[in-house]
Every structure is written in structure tokens, then in C-alpha cells.
Amino acid sequence: MLRIITERTEARAELRRICDRTHDERVVHKEATVREVIQAVQRQGDRALLHYTSEFDGQTLKPEELRVSGSELDAAYQQVSKELLDAIRLARVQVEAFHRQRVPKSWVQFGENEVVLGKRYTPVDRAGLYVPGGRAAYPSTVLMNAIPAKVAGVPRIVMCTPPGPDKTLNPAVLVAAQEAGVTEIYRVGGAQAIAALAYGTQTIPNVHVITGPGNIYVTLAKKLVYGTVGIDSLAGPSEVLVIADSQANPVHVAADLLAQAEHDPLAAAILITPDGNLAKQVVAEVENQLAEHPRRTLTEKAIAHYGVAIVVESLEVAAELSNEFAPEHLELEIAEPWDLLPQIRHAGAIFLGNSTPEAVGDYLAGPNHTLPTSGAARYASALSVEVFMKHSSLIQYSPKALQKVAGAIEVLAQAEGLPSHAESVRLRRENL
Numbered sequence: 001m002l003r004i005i006t007e008r009t010e011a012r013a014e015l016r017r018i019c020d021r022t023h024d025e026r027v028v029h030k031e032a033t034v035r036e037v038i039q040a041v042q043r044q045g046d047r048a049l050l051h052y053t054s055e056f057d058g059q060t061l062k063p064e065e066l067r068v069s070g071s072e073l074d075a076a077y078q079q080v081s082k083e084l085l086d087a088i089r090l091a092r093v094q095v096e097a098f099h100r101q102r103v104p105k106s107w108v109q110f111g112e113n114e115v116v117l118g119k120r121y122t123p124v125d126r127a128g129l130y131v132p133g134g135r136a137a138y139p140s141t142v143l144m145n146a147i148p149a150k151v152a153g154v155p156r157i158v159m160c161t162p163p164g165p166d167k168t169l170n171p172a173v174l175v176a177a178q179e180a181g182v183t184e185i186y187r188v189g190g191a192q193a194i195a196a197l198a199y200g201t202q203t204i205p206n207v208h209v210i211t212g213p214g215n216i217y218v219t220l221a222k223k224l225v226y227g228t229v230g231i232d233s234l235a236g237p238s239e240v241l242v243i244a245d246s247q248a249n250p251v252h253v254a255a256d257l258l259a260q261a262e263h264d265p266l267a268a269a270i271l272i273t274p275d276g277n278l279a280k281q282v283v284a285e286v287e288n289q290l291a292e293h294p295r296r297t298l299t300e301k302a303i304a305h306y307g308v309a310i311v312v313e314s315l316e317v318a319a320e321l322s323n324e325f326a327p328e329h330l331e332l333e334i335a336e337p338w339d340l341l342p343q344i345r346h347a348g349a350i351f352l353g354n355s356t357p358e359a360v361g362d363y364l365a366g367p368n369h370t371l372p373t374s375g376a377a378r379y380a381s382a383l384s385v386e387v388f389m390k391h392s393s394l395i396q397y398s399p400k401a402l403q404k405v406a407g408a409i410e411v412l413a414q415a416e417g418l419p420s421h422a423e424s425v426r427l428r429r430e431n432l
């Protein structure tokens with residue numbers, strides 16, 4: 001049952017508790033398991049992957065079954081309907097069009113005295129995509145991760161996803177991977193997949209950047225391997241914060257809250273509204289929609305632990321509380337969403353107006369659905385093409401340009417107590 005809170009201090013404390021849900025003690029002890037898994041994969045490679053796949057996914061694999069075969073990939077096309085294939089293709093086109101709009105471009109600038117400065121962008125050599133598969137299959141996540149990697153020009157795109165019953169992978173996931181240009185797919189999930197991508201095993205190549213969302217085990221593992229590899233952000237258990245006013249439809253608001261709650265028992269669903277009556281209607285409607293919900297047990301847990309309806313005095317206060325929470329998804333189901341937008345500072349993705357349910361962004365609007373959670377939107381952003389690229393600075397000085405600044409460099413080097421730095425410039429200056 002969604003709880004209603006009307007008192008500001010209590011609301012703040014509750015938002016803080018929900019935001020920190022992946023850091024509380026019931027979750028933090030999982031880090032010990034994740035560390036153990038990572039170390040085992042580092043030491044034993046494939047053997048550890050097979051062991052943990054048996055333990056956590058209940059599937060007994062042989063090493064040669066880790067990589068998805070060409071015949072499985074071909075067969076997947078026969079197993080998806082034309083309607084689903086068309087939807088995957090529509091999503092691919094829209095997501096690609098969005099990501100192509102802002103591909104970083106290398107540049108050089110020619111200054112005085114033949115000084116050349118610039119930035120040269122290059123893709124990483126190998127990217128690893130994590131596609132969740134524990135409680136749901138995510139062909140949309142395949143597209144959201146593979147397309148920006150492809151647009152960035154990454155030559156080798158490696159994907160890991162956990163095996164389902166009978167070692168199978170969801171055919172829509174396999175089709176989406178082929179449509180988006182993934183080069184190889186491995187049936188392994190959880191922390192063990194992240195460790196394999198970070199350190200490599202006999203079968204799985206190590207990569208330079210790992211992207212993609214996942215449950216708490218995946219998210220903790222990404223945090224722990226960061227540094228050995230780059231990561232996108234901590235895109236953990238999903239969350240939505242809806243700011244709604246009296247014109248919002250309570251049935252729609254309830255559906256949007258449940259749409260995130262149904263991902264994971266650690267998912268969060270928050271309503272903030274200046275209309276106490278709307279809050280009561282949404283609470284009743286959440287119960288109503290849960291009654292027949294096919295994922296009721298899981299979704300109810302998320303709503304009970306991390307669901308709340310907060311009644312505030314104004315939309316300005318709603319924006320202030322939302323900024324403190326920094327949600328992954330923020331919906332503005334209010335009459336004038338663009339008027340409130342300037343007051344919103346932290347959110348992974350913002351959905352404006354009543355006709356923009358968050359699911360539009362999940363599947364095919366174009367912007368990436370892999371987004372920072374648990375407050376990470378204060379400093380991190382949606383997955384983008386840039387994550388798969390890095391840039392090198394370019395610097396060229398002519399003799400004349402060097403002569404002009406040599407003295408300043410020497411003074412700075414001496415101030416830092418680094419004589420060879422000064423000497424490297426002085427020697428050149430004296431030869432000019």
C-alpha cells in the first residue's frame with residue numbers, strides 16, 4: 001500500500017531513506033558476495049562463471065555453451081512475431097537518430113605563432129554491454145546500449161545476459177542484438193558477467209568500458225570494477241518520481257508508478273502533489289491495478305517498501321523535494337510542465353505532460369533509457385555516445401611560440417621543484 005505523507009520533515013526523511021535504499025545494511029552485505037564472485041572470476045575464469053551460473057541462475061553450462069552460437073542467433077528470428085520485429089526496428093531507427101545528433105567531433109584550432117590545439121575523439125576498442133535478464137527480458141536495453149556503441153564506432157561490441165530456463169535466451173533479445181550490431185553474445189549474468197567483462201576469461205574478452213543497467217549485484221559489481229574499466233553510471237534498480245497536479249488522471253499516474261515498481265522489489269515509485277484528493281485517488285488506484293497485476297508479489301514489495309505519496313503546499317515545493325531525491329525518471333503530469341522545468345535541477349530523464357508516460361522513453365522515443373539511479377543523477381547522466389569514446393588533447397608549438405612562453409614554463413617548473421621540466425624547455429630555447 002502506498003503511504004500518504006503530508007508533513008514536510010517526514011517527507012524529506014522518507015525520500016532520503018528511499019534514495020539510499022541501495023546503501024542500507026540489508027543491501028550492503030551483498031557487497032561481500034559480489035567481491036567474492038569477482039575474485040573467483042579473476043582467479044578461475046570460465047570455471048567460476050559456470051559455478052555461479054549454476055548457483056544463481058540454476059543453469060548447468062559447459063564452457064562451449066557460454067557463447068551464443070550462430071544457429072541460435074538465426075533461429076531467434078523465427079521465434080519473434082513480425083509485429084515484434086517491426087517494433088524493434090522502429091525503436092532502433094528512433095534511438096539511432098537521436099544518438100547520431102550529438103556525436104563528438106574531433107577539432108583543431110590554429111592560433112598565433114603557429115600554435116595548433118585540439119581534441120581528437122576515438123572510440124574504445126572493445127565495449128561490454130550488460131543486458132539484464134533475471135526478472136524480465138530487455139530487448140529495449142540491448143538497443144539502448146548497443147546503438148550508442150555502434151554510433152561511436154566501437155569495432156567489437158560484447159554483450160552478456162543471464163540464461164533463462166533450459167539455458168535459453170529470450171529470442172527478442174537475440175534479435176535486437178543482431179539488429180543493433182552486437183558482435184558476440186555470452187549467456188552469463190550478474191556480478192560474474194561484469195567481472196568477466198572487466199578481467200576477461202578463457203572465453204570472454206576483457207573490454208575497456210562496461211555499460212548497462214542491472215540489479216543490485218550488477219550495480220555493486222560495476223562499482224567495484226570501475227578503474228580497471230570505465231563504466232557508464234550506476235544504473236541500478238529503477239525509480240520514478242511523478243509530480244502531478246489536480247488535472248492529472250489518477251488512473252494514469254498509478255499505472256506510471258507501477259510501471260517502475262514492477263521491475264524489482266528494490267524499485268521506487270514516488271508521487272508528489274499539491275492535491276491531497278489526487279493523492280488519495282492514486283493510492284486507491286494503485287491498489288486496484290495491483291489486484292490483477294501479473295507481477296503482483298514483486299511489485300507489491302516495491303510499493304510497500306519504496307512507494308510513497310507526498311502532499312505538499314505547492315509545485316515549487318514539489319520541485320525542491322524532487323531535486324533532493326534526484327530521480328532516475330521524473331514525470332511532470334501538470335498543466336504547464338515547461339513552466340516548472342527551470343526549477344528542476346537533477347533528474348536522469350524528464351517526461352513532460354500527461355501524454356508522455358515514462359514507457360515512451362523506455363522503448364522508443366530516442367533518448368537513452370539507461371539512467372543513473374539512487375541519487376546518482378546529481379552528478380551523472382543518461383548513457384550516451386560519449387561513454388564509448390575518449391579524447392586525446394592535441395598540442396603543437398612552433399619554435400617562435402615556444403620562445404614566447406619558455407620563461408614562464410621554466411619559472412613554473414622551478415616553483416614545483418622539477419628541474420628537468422625547466423631544462424627540457426631551456427635546452428630548446430637556447431638552440432633557437
Ligand SMILES: NC(=O)c1ccc[n+]([C@@H]2O[C@H](COP(=O)([O-])OP(=O)(O)OC[C@H]3O[C@@H](n4cnc5c(N)ncnc54)[C@H](O)[C@@H]3O)[C@@H](O)[C@H]2O)c1
Pocket residue numbers: 033056057131132133134135136138141162163188189190191192213214215216217218234235236237238263264267328369370371372373
Ligand atoms: N537504471 C536503468 O537504466 C535500468 C534500466 C533497465 C532495468 N533496470 C533495472 O535492472 C534490474 C534488472 O534486474 P534483474 O534481477 O531482472 O536482472 P539482472 O540481469 O540485473 O540480474 C540477474 C542476475 O543477478 C544475479 N543474482 C540473482 N540473485 C543473486 C544472489 N542471491 N546472489 C548473487 N547474484 C544473484 C544472477 O547472477 C542473475 O543472473 C532491475 O533492478 C531494473 O530496475 C535499470
Ligand SMILES: N[C@H](CO)Cc1c[nH]c[nH+]1
Pocket residue numbers: 138140141237238239260328362369370371
Ligand atoms: N524503466 C527502465 C529503466 O529504469 C527501462 C526499461 C526497459 N524496459 C522497460 N523499461
